[in-house]
Amino acid sequence: MERTSVYKQFVAMLELHCRSIQSGFTVALSGGVDSVVLLHLCHTYANQHEGVPIKAVYVNHGLSENAMRWQDFCEQLCKSLSVEFSAATVEVLPKRRVSLEAQARDARYLALDELALPGSALLLGQHADDQVETFLIRLKRGSGLQGLGAMKAVTQLQSGRNCLRPLLGVGRQDIEAFAKTFTLQHIEDESNQSDIFDRNFLRNQVLPLLKARFKGFVPSVLRSIELLQAQQALVDELSEQDLAVCIDNRCLVVEHLNKLSPLRQSNAVRAWLAIQHVDMPSKKQLEQILQQSLYARPDAQVNIQLAKGSVKLYRGKLYWVAKDQAPLQAISDISISEPLSLTDSRQLIVCKGKGVRFPLPSETVTVKFGDLTERVKPLGKPGHNTVKHWLKDLKVPTWERERVPLIFYNETLVAVVGYFVNESYASEQGIYWKEVDARA
Structure with missing residues (x-):
């Protein structure tokens, strides 16, 4: 891929998926080669489209002794480009049954969202090789259709902010070549060399072998992921139809659920939980939800615990009850003209x-x-x-x-x-x- 092609593909992805470019971009800047290249692409685009604001945000997880040095590097890089910069420090405390990587990711997205430019899209530097690694990790876990679809080019954070990955079609090799051509300085995270982490093992040991053995391996996997995402979109359309029949005021009506085929029952429960922003249950938990709700006595008390709450059955309806909900406080003198x-x-x-x-x-x-x-x-x-x-x-x-x-x-x-x-x-x-x- 020529160096100009990296920019062209970036622009194409940006203009295809970004709803309001004039609202600006917030770049998740780690200092690594992918995020540095992304920042420079955004900077080039903004110079060619006057009035597009840019901001970069660095999130310090405190997981490396070099974190402050990387933060200083990112700040100096932004100064050299006259790009607004912010940094956030987050604390990642180990939790049972939740990987450190997942906790760090959740904390990072929350911090990025809070510090982003108002109304801007959040841009992440994940690229084609990252996408293949994600696919293989999900494959190893036995994920279904949605999981094997890996990362989408555009998603939404819980706040509603668009989260865009404009480099998903660009390989690591092309990103590194782009940085070399334009002599872009970047940092190297020492943890990337540790094969203790599954993603690093795939990146350092497995993917090089697959790419050397099978010509065009990465593009082939990307095509498969694209097909999986298209199939998931069809499933989502079916889910919307089923939920339109089964949902009553955020609850799932068991009587209507019982009229669906077993496969559609499972899919409807997953889709209902996704609306509640709940992590997908395991196969065993999903079976428990269906068995205990579909065949329960009228007066049965069903309460199935998931990671962030529980599914309860009450008078023929399934409810999602989040864990540790804080008491709601009264709000006085409210306006009837605003939400x-x-x-x-x-x-x-x-x-x-x-x-x-x-x-x-x-x-x-x-x-x-x-x-x-x-x-x-x-x-x-x-x-x-x-x-x-x-x-x-x-x-x-x-x-x-x-x-x-x-x-x-x-x-x-x-x-x-x-x-x-x-x-x-x-x-x-x-x-x-x-x-x-x-x-x-």
């Missing part, structure tokens, strides 16, 4: 229509949680009773009731979001609050 962000990734938006009347100028609007002893008469219900009574009557699980948003005008409860409104405040041409997932 309200809660502390658990949910948002409340106000829509016009059948609901409650608009608040008067003398009324302050507040959202509260957990006031289950508050008494109210819902529209169309007989008499007054507590919120706890009405939510139980509506078959809302006990663990969900404390997290249901309650809307107050001054000191009067006027709406229980998603369930009912106070009859005295009801209006056909009023407003109602709708709950959405801010990560979706």
Whole structure:
């Protein structure tokens, strides 16, 4: 590949997948050859497209004694290019059943997202050889279709920020040749030489043998990955159709799930958990979820523990309950003209229509949680009773009731979001609050 081809492929990927180039780029800069080349490509592109802002972010995991030296290198490189630079220090504490690599990755993405330019796309320097390594690691783990699809050119962080990998079609050899041609200085991470880590073993021992033995090995694997991703996209379309039938207010309805074939049942559960941003369960855990929910007695208490929470069965519906959810605090004097962000990734938006009347100028609007002893008469219900009574009557699980948003005008409860409104405040041409997932 000629040196100009590296830039052309970078631009092609950028303009194909980046929704708003004028919002700028935030480059994940480690100081290694791939991220240094990526920064220079972005810098060249910005010079040719006036007004495109660039920022580079270095994340110091503290895992190497050379980390501060690498940070200084990155900062000086950015100064020489007149590129804005930030650094973040993150602490990676070992956890059971979670690899150090995975923990470092999660901490890195969180730090990069927090320090990125507002509205910018996050650019990562992963290339074709990294993609092949990821495929082989997933193959070794026995991954399915989605896992073997390896890395996508564009993904989204939980915040909604686009995460772009514009060098996925460029091989390591071409990146190193590009750096040599333009005499780009970069650092070498000493841990890359240690074959203790699976990825390094593949990179240092396995891939060179495969590339030497089989001509065009990397491009062939990339074509297979592209086909796997296309097949996964078809599966995703089928998943959307099944979930449209099976989901009710973020829950999975077992009665509808039971009407699907066994393969589609498994796929629907995986897709439902993905919507909750839950790591995929093991094959054994997935079998437990299906067996215990599809064949449970009506009064059965199903509770299947996963890494970050549990799947619970209540009155024929499956619920995802995240572990260690923090108590929600009341928010006073809220605006009815802007979305309200809660502390658990949910948002409340106000829509016009059948609901409650608009608040008067003398009324302050507040959202509260957990006031289950508050008494109210819902529209169309007989008499007054507590919120706890009405939510139980509506078959809302006990663990969900404390997290249901309650809307107050001054000191009067006027709406229980998603369930009912106070009859005295009801209006056909009023407003109602709708709950959405801010990560979706």
